[in-house]
Amino acid sequence: MAWFERLKPRFERFDKIDSRYIYLAVFLSVLLPLFRPIGLPITVGEQTREAFLLVDGLPQGALVIMSPSFAPSSDAEVVPQMMALLKHLMSKNAKLLWVNLTVEGSMYATRAMDSLKDEFGYEYGRDYVITPYLPGQQTAIASIASDIKGALTVDVSGKPVWDMEAVSGVSSISDFDLLIDFNTGDTCIYYLQQVQPKGVRVIAGASGVTVPYLMPYLGSGQLAGLLGGLRGAAEYEMVSKTPGLALGGMDAQSLSHAAIVLFIILGNAANLAAKSRRGRLDTGADNGENQGFGYENQGGTSK
Amino acid sequence: MSRDPGVWVAALLTLAVWSYLIKQNLVFQVVEHVFIGISAAHAMTMAYFTIRAKGVQPLLAGDVSLLFPLIGGVLLYSRFLPKTTWLSRIPLGFTMGTAAAVVIRGSVDASFVKQIQATMLPLTSLDNVLMVVGTIATVTYFLFNLKSRSGVGGYLARFGRYMMMAAFGAAYGNTVMMRMSLLIPRVRFVFGDWLGLVK
Amino acid sequence: MKTVLPMIVTFVGGAVVLLDYFVEGSWISATSNAFLSWSVLLAAFSTFLGGANILFIHVRNLKDRRPNWGLSVILVLSLVAWFVVGVVGTTESDIYKFVWENVYSSLSATMFALNAFFIASAAYRSFRLRGAESAILMTAAVLVMMGRVGIGEAISSRLPMLADWLMSIPGTAGMRGITIGGALGAVTVGLRVILGLERGGTGMSV
Amino acid sequence: MLRAGSIADLTVLVLMIASGIYYYRKFASDKVVPIRRIRGLDTIDEAIGRATEMGRPVHFTTGFGDLVADTFAAFAVLDYVARQCARYNARLIVSNSQPVVHPITENIVKTAYTMEGRPDSFKSSDIRYLSDTQQAYVSGVWGIMEREKVAANIMMGYFFAESLLLAECGNRVGAFQVAGTASTPQLPFFVAACDYTLIGEELFAAGAYLTQDPVRIGAIMAQDIAKLLAIALIALGAVMYTVGSTFLAGLCDL
Numbered sequence: 008m009a010w011f012e013r014l015k016p017r018f019e020r021f022d023k024i025d026s027r028y029i030y031l032a033v034f035l036s037v038l039l040p041l042f043r044p045i046g047l048p049i050t051v052g053e054q055t056r057e058a059f060l061l062v063d064g065l066p067q068g069a070l071v072i073m074s075p076s077f078a079p080s081s082d083a084e085v086v087p088q089m090m091a092l093l094k095h096l097m098s099k100n101a102k103l104l105w106v107n108l109t110v111e112g113s114m115y116a117t118r119a120m121d122s123l124k125d126e127f128g129y130e131y132g133r134d135y136v137i138t139p140y141l142p143g144q145q146t147a148i149a150s151i152a153s154d155i156k157g158a159l160t161v162d163v164s165g166k167p168v169w170d171m172e173a174v175s176g177v178s179s180i181s182d183f184d185l186l187i188d189f190n191t192g193d194t195c196i197y198y199l200q201q202v203q204p205k206g207v208r209v210i211a212g213a214s215g216v217t218v219p220y221l222m223p224y225l226g227s228g229q230l231a232g233l234l235g236g237l238r239g240a241a242e243y244e245m246v247s248k249t250p251g252l253a254l255g256g257m258d259a260q261s262l263s264h265a266a267i268v269l270f271i272i273l274g275n276a277a278n279l280a281a282k283s284r285r286g287r288l289d290t291g292a293d294n295g296e297n298q299g300f301g302y303e304n305q306g307g308t309s310k
Numbered sequence: 311m312s313r314d315p316g317v318w319v320a321a322l323l324t325l326a327v328w329s330y331l332i333k334q335n336l337v338f339q340v341v342e343h344v345f346i347g348i349s350a351a352h353a354m355t356m357a358y359f360t361i362r363a364k365g366v367q368p369l370l371a372g373d374v375s376l377l378f379p380l381i382g383g384v385l386l387y388s389r390f391l392p393k394t395t396w397l398s399r400i401p402l403g404f405t406m407g408t409a410a411a412v413v414i415r416g417s418v419d420a421s422f423v424k425q426i427q428a429t430m431l432p433l434t435s436l437d438n439v440l441m442v443v444g445t446i447a448t449v450t451y452f453l454f455n456l457k458s459r460s461g462v463g464g465y466l467a468r469f470g471r472y473m474m475m476a477a478f479g480a481a482y483g484n485t486v487m488m489r490m491s492l493l494i495p496r497v498r499f500v501f502g503d504w505l506g507l508v509k
Numbered sequence: 510m511k512t513v514l515p516m517i518v519t520f521v522g523g524a525v526v527l528l529d530y531f532v533e534g535s536w537i538s539a540t541s542n543a544f545l546s547w548s549v550l551l552a553a554f555s556t557f558l559g560g561a562n563i564l565f566i567h568v569r570n571l572k573d574r575r576p577n578w579g580l581s582v583i584l585v586l587s588l589v590a591w592f593v594v595g596v597v598g599t600t601e602s603d604i605y606k607f608v609w610e611n612v613y614s615s616l617s618a619t620m621f622a623l624n625a626f627f628i629a630s631a632a633y634r635s636f637r638l639r640g641a642e643s644a645i646l647m648t649a650a651v652l653v654m655m656g657r658v659g660i661g662e663a664i665s666s667r668l669p670m671l672a673d674w675l676m677s678i679p680g681t682a683g684m685r686g687i688t689i690g691g692a693l694g695a696v697t698v699g700l701r702v703i704l705g706l707e708r709g710g711t712g713m714s715v
Numbered sequence: 716m717l718r719a720g721s722i723a724d725l726t727v728l729v730l731m732i733a734s735g736i737y738y739y740r741k742f743a744s745d746k747v748v749p750i751r752r753i754r755g756l757d758t759i760d761e762a763i764g765r766a767t768e769m770g771r772p773v774h775f776t777t778g779f780g781d782l783v784a785d786t787f788a789a790f791a792v793l794d795y796v797a798r799q800c801a802r803y804n805a806r807l808i809v810s811n812s813q814p815v816v817h818p819i820t821e822n823i824v825k826t827a828y829t830m831e832g833r834p835d836s837f838k839s840s841d842i843r844y845l846s847d848t849q850q851a852y853v854s855g856v857w858g859i860m861e862r863e864k865v866a867a868n869i870m871m872g873y874f875f876a877e878s879l880l881l882a883e884c885g886n887r888v889g890a891f892q893v894a895g896t897a898s899t900p901q902l903p904f905f906v907a908a909c910d911y912t913l914i915g916e917e918l919f920a921a922g923a924y925l926t927q928d929p930v931r932i933g934a935i936m937a938q939d940i941a942k943l944l945a946i947a948l949i950a951l952g953a954v955m956y957t958v959g960s961t962f963l964a965g966l967c968d969l
Contacts, residue, residue: 026630026887030331033629037490037497041508047659050666083491215488219677237491238657256494261660263490263625268651270633275647278637316607320615327619331626334861342854343580345616347587348608349848350560353814355595357556365550379547383554389818396511398818401551403515405815407522408548409782410702413695415530417784418724421692425685426945427967430952437674441682442953446946448686452916454750455939470686474914475642477683478903479649480675485903486628487657493625496618531725533716552815559814559844566840577862613848620850624876627883628904634886635907646906684899687915691897693941694919695784696731697934702787706930707922 015280022277024270032266040258044250047261054225055242058210058232061185062095063247069184070177071101072207075115076108076144076194081214082115085189087240087253088212089119092187095247097127102173103135104183106159108147108194110140113163132171139163145197152201155180181206185231191217199229212239312504321504324496444473516705523703563588649675722969727941734940739933748927750935755893755911756924759792762867762891763799771866772806776856776881777820778896779812779849780873784919785897786816789871790823791922791931792895796869797827801836809842810859812852817844853880860888870905871895871918882908895921 051059065071073093077085096103105116116137120129129135138159141147150158155177162168169175176182186202188195189212203209208231211221215236224230234243237260240253312318323341330338361383369376382401388394429445431438450456451470456463502508522544529541567581575581594605636647655661656672701707717725742749766773775796777789793809800807809824811817821842828837845855860868861884868885870878871894878894878901885892886908894905895913905912913921916938923931952963 024633027332029630029633030626033493033626034497037493037625038501041494041498041501047663049659050662083495084488215484237487256491257659259494260487260490261658263629264486264654264658265660267486267629267632268654270629271636271647271651274633274636275638278639316611320611323612323616324619327616327623330857331623334857339577339580339858340583341616342858343584344587344612345848345851346563346846346855347584348591348613349846349851350563351588351591351595352600352609352613353556353847354560354592355600357553358596359600360553361550364546365553375543376547376550379550382547383551386551386554386558386818389821396515399515399822400518401554402818402822403519404522404544405548405551406702406782406787406819407519407524408526408544409815410699410787411523411526411530412545413784413787414527414699414703414728417692417695417699418727419721421688421695422727422941422945423723423967425689425692426948426952427964429685429949430956430961430964433953433957437678438953440678442949444679444682445685445689446949448683449689449942449946449949451686452690453939453942454753454920454935457751470683471642472645473679473683474687475646475683476649476675476679477681477687478906479646479651480653480672480680481684481900482628482632482646482903482907483650483653483672484657484676485900486632486654489622489625489628492618492622496622531718531721533718555814555818556847559811559817559847562817562842562844566843569840617848617850620853620880621876624879627879627908631879631883631886631904631908687897687899687902689945690916690938690942691784691899691919693731693938694788694897694916696728697735697938698784698787698919698922700728700732700735701930701934707787707791 015284018273018276018280019284020277021273022281024273029266029270032270033263036262036266037259040262041255044255045258045262046250046254047258049238049241049245049257051242051246052235052239054233054235055239056246058092058234059095059243059246061208061210061231062092062099065096065099065101065184067100069099069101070104070174070182071096072104072106072183072186073116074106074108074186074188074190074194074198075112075119077189077191077214078109079111081191084214084236084240085191085212086115086119087237087251087256088234088243089115089189090123090251091240091243091247091249091253092210092212092234093119093123094127094249094251095243097123097129100134104159104168104174104177105135105137106151107138107140108144113137113139117163132173134173136168136171136173137163138168144194148194148197148201152180152205179205183207185210187212189213195221195230196224199224203229210234311506317504321500324500444469448473519705520703523699527703560588560592649679720968723967727944730944731937731941735933735937737933738936739929742929742932742936748932750920750924750932753913753917753920753924755895755913755917756792756921758891758893758911759796759869759925760799762869762893763796763803763805765891766866767803767805769866772808772863773800773867773869774808774810774856774860774863774865774885774890775869775871776810776812777816777872778870778874779852779877780875780898781813782815782819783873785871785873785895786813788919788921789895790819791925792869792871792918793820794823794827795921795925797824798831801828801831801833804833804836807841808859808863808865810852810856811842811844812847812849814844814847817842849875849877853877856881857884860884860890864888865890868892869894870909871913871921874898874901874905876901879904879908885909 075089107113107116120135141158156169159168169177180202186198186207187210188198191214195211195213198209210232211230212234213221218235221230221233225233234240237253237256241257244251244254326337326341329335365376365380369380382404385397385401388397429442431442433439433442447466447470450463450466453463456467458464498508525537526541526544529537564585567585570578570581571585598605632650636650638644638647652668653672653675655664656668661668763773773796775793777786780786797807807824809820811820821839824842825837828834846852865888868890870881874896882892882894882905892909893911894909895918896902896905897915897918902912902914920935922928923935948963955963
C-alpha cells in the first residue's frame with residue numbers, strides 16, 4: 008500500500024497526542040450538538056415502543072401513579088426519561104399522583120412539575136398531587152397495594168390528599184390506569200409483585216445497570232414497557248416526537264463516542280507505522296499482555 | 311445570562327475545575343483547598359449531630375450500654391499521648407473485628423455460593439457453554455498453586471485471561487456513555503443556565 | 510495486656526457479628542445489631558480525628574511558612590468557618606443550603622464529570638494492538654462503544670446486538686470469575702483479622 | 716439453631732478453615748512456597764526503586780472504600796511498601812478518604828518504620844486524611860501528586876468512580892502506577908490506565924506473596940481448594956442440569 012508508506016511518518020506523530028487535544032475534542036463533541044442538533048437517527052427498541060403505545064392509548068384524564076425511586080447518582084440517566092414520559096402524559100391530560108419512596112423523590116417531582124406545568128396548563132391539586140417520602144420501600148409498596156387511601160393521607164404541604172380534585176374519585180389502587188416507576192433498585196420488582204396483580208399496568212424507567220435485572224419481567228409480560236438509560240429516554244422522545252434532553256444528548260453521545268474511537272484508530276495507526284518502519288515489535292509497556300500475568304519466564308518490559 | 315448568584319458561583323467553580331484540564335493552576339488549587347475544608351467541616355458537623363442523637367441523648371435517657379462506644383470513641387484520641395497510644399487500639403480493634411465479620415457475611419453467600427449457583431446452566435446453547443467454560447477458566451487463572459503454563463490448567467488460565475480482557479473492554483466501552491451523560495448536563499448548565507446561549 | 514486486650518476486643522466484636530449470620534437467637538442478633546451501631550458511633554468519633562489531622566498539617570504549614578502556606582490558610586479558614594456555621598446554624602439554615610447546592614454539589618458533579626475526558630484519554634493511550642490480549646480488550650471496547658450510539662447503528666444494525674452480547678456473555682463470565690476469587694480472598698482476610706493473625710498488616714503488634 | 720440458607724455458607728467456611736490449617740502446617744515444615752509469580756507485586760519494588768533513584772516520593776492510597784475486604788488486603792501491601800521505603804530512605808505519602816482507615820494506616824506505617832530501625836524517619840504529617848467526600852478526596856490526591864511530584868503511585872483497596880480520575884492524574888505527573896482492587900466495575904479503568912494492575916484475588920494474595928508468612932500462605936492455599944471446589948461444582952452442576960437434574964443448584968440454597 009503505497010499511500011500508507013507515504014503517510015507513515017505523518018501517522019507516527021499520533022503516537023503521543025497531547026491529552027489536551029483529546030479533552031478538547033470531547034468537549035466540542037458534547038457542546039456543538041447542543042447548539043445545532045444533528046438529529047442522527049436512532050432505532051426505537053421494542054420495549055420503548057410498547058411503553059409509548061400504552062401511554063398513547065390511555066383515555067383523556069387517566070389516573071397515573073408516578074414513582075421517582077432512583078438514587079441521585081443516576082439522575083442524569085433517569086430524569087430525561089421522566090421528562091419525556093411526563094410530556095406525553097400531560098398532553099393527554101393525565102391526572103398524576105406522585106408516590107415517593109426515596110428522600111429525594113418529592114424534590115424531583117416538584118422540580119419536574121414546576122418546569123412543565125405552565126406549558127401544559129397544569130395546576131396543583133386539580134391535575135396532580137405530590138405526596139411526601141414514604142419510608143420502607145417493600146412494606147410501603149405493600150401498604151399502597153392493600154389500602155392506598157390509608158397509606159397516603161397528606162401531601163407534601165400537609166393537606167389531605169384525597170380531597171383534591173385530581174384523585175377525588177379514587178377508592179382503591181385498582182382505579183389507577185398506570186404506574187410508572189423510575190428506579191435504580193428493587194422497587195419496580197416490588198411493584199410488580201404487589202401492585203401489578205391488582206390490575207394496574209406498570210412501566211419502568213431504569214438506569215442502564217438495572218435493565219438486565221428487569222428483562223425477565225418484560226419477557227413474562229408483567230412489565231408493560233421499559234425505558235433503559237439515556238438511550239431509552241431518547242427513543243421515547245423519538246417515538247413521541249418531542250425532542251428534549253435525551254435526544255439532544257444522543258447526538259453528543261454519538262459524536263463523543265466516535266471521537267474516542269477515532270483517537271484509538273490514530274494511536275494504532277501510529278503504532279503500526281512505527282512498527283513497520285523499525286521492522287520489529289514495539290516492546291513498550293503492554294497493559295493487556297503483561298499485567299499481572301504471573302507465570303514464570305513471562306517476559307515483558309515496563310516503562 | 312443568569313441573574314441568580316447561586317448559578318454564578320456554581321458556574322465559576324465549574325470553570326475552575328475545567329481549568330485543571332489545561333494545566334494545574336492557582337485557581338484550581340484554591341478551589342481544591344476550599345472543597346476539602348468545607349467537606350471536612352460538613353463531615354464533622356454530621357458526626358457531631360450523630361454523636362449527639364445516637365450516643366449522648368439515648369445515654370442520658372438511660373441506655374447505659376452506649377457508654378462502651380462513647381468511651382471507645384474518646385480512647386481513639388489516646389494516640390496523641392505516647393504512653394497511652396495502645397489504648398486507641400481497643401476501639402480500632404473493635405471496628406476492625408466487626409467490619410471483618412461483615413465482610414465475611416457479605417462475601418461467602420452473594421459473591422461465592424450464589425455465583426456458583428447462577429453458573430450452573432444447561433449446556434444446551436453456545437452462549438451457556440461459553441458462560442460455563444469462561445467462568446471456570448477465569449477462576450482457573452486465579453489458582454495460585456498453578457505454576458505451569460502448559461497442560462489443561464495453563465490453557466484454561468490463558469483463556470480466562472482472554473475472558474477477563476473481553477469483560478474489561480466491554481465494561482469500559484459501556485461506561486463511556488454513562489460518563490458522557492454526566493458531562494452533558496454540566497456543559498448545558500454553563501452554556502444554558504448561566505450564559506443563556508443554549509435553551 | 511497491651512496486645513492481648515485489643516485482640517480480645519477484635520475477636521469478640523467479629524465473632525458475635527459473624528455468629529449472628531449463621532445462628533438464630535434473639536440475644537445474639539440484638540448484641541450484633543448493637544455492635545454494628547456502636548461502629549457507627551466510633552466512625553463519627555474518628556471523623557474528628559481526621560479533621561484534627563487536616564488542621565495539624567495545615568496549621569504547621571502556616572507556622573513554618575512552608576511552600577503554599579497561603580493555600581493552608583484558605584483551607585483552615587473554610588474548615589473552621591463552615592463547622593461553626595453547621596453546628597450553630599444547623600445544616601438546615603439558608604446559608605448552609607446555598608453553599609451545599611452551589612459549591613459542594615456543583616463541585617462534586619463537575620469533578621465526577623471529568624471522567625468523561627479521562628475515559629477518552631485513557632482509551633487513546635492504552636487501547637493499542639500489541640498482542641492477543643490487548644486486541645481482545647480493544648476490540649470489545651470499540652464494539653460496545655459503537656453499539657451504544659446512533660452512529661454505530663448507522664454503520665451496522667447488528668452492532669447494538671453484538672454490544673449486548675459482549676456485555677452479557679463474556680462480560681458476565683469474566684467478571685463472575687473475578688467475583689468468585691475475590692470473595693474467597695475476602696473470607697480469608699476477614700477470618701485472619703478476627704482471629705488476630707493479621708498482625709503485620711494491622712499494626713497491632715507494637 | 717442454624718439460620719435457613721446459611722448451611723452452604725458455613726460448609727464453605729469450615730472447609731476453608733480446615734484446609735488453611737492443613738497447609739499452614741505443611742508450609743511450616745516443607746518451606747516450599749507454593750505460589751506462582753504475581754508480576755504486579757514484583758513491580759512494586761521497581762516502583763519504589765525508581766522513586767528512590769529520582770529522589771521523589773511514593774504515594775499510596777486505599778481508595779474511597781471503607782473498611783472492606785480489599786482495604787484489609789491493601790494494609791498488607793502498605794506494610795510492605797512502608798518497610799521498603801524505610802529501608803531505601805524513600806519518602807512515603809499515604810492519603811486516606813475514610814476517617815476509620817486513617818489511624819490504621821498511620822499505625823501500619825509507623826510500625827514498619829520502627830521495625831526497620833528508622834522510627835525517626837517517620838513523619839505523621841505524611842499520612843494524610845483528606846476528605847470523606849469522594850470528589851474532594853480526588854482533588855486532594857491530585858494536589859499531592861502535582862505538588863509533591865510523586866514518582867510512584869500505588870493504589871490498592873476498594874475503589875469507586877475515583878479510580879480513573881486518580882490514575883489519569885498519576886499518568887499526567889509521570890508516576891509509575893501499580894493498582895489493585897477487586898471492585899469489578901473499576902478494574903477496566905485500572906487495567907487501561909496503570910502500568911500494572913492486580914486483578915481481584917491477586918490483591919488478596921499480596922500479603923502471602925510479599926511476606927511469605929505461613930498463616931497467609933495457608934490462607935491462599937485454602938482459597939485454592941475452595942476454587943477447585945467451585946470449578947468442580949460449576950462443571951458438575953451444569954452437566955447435571957443438562958440432563959435434567961437441579962440437585963446441585965438446590966444444595967446451594969441450603
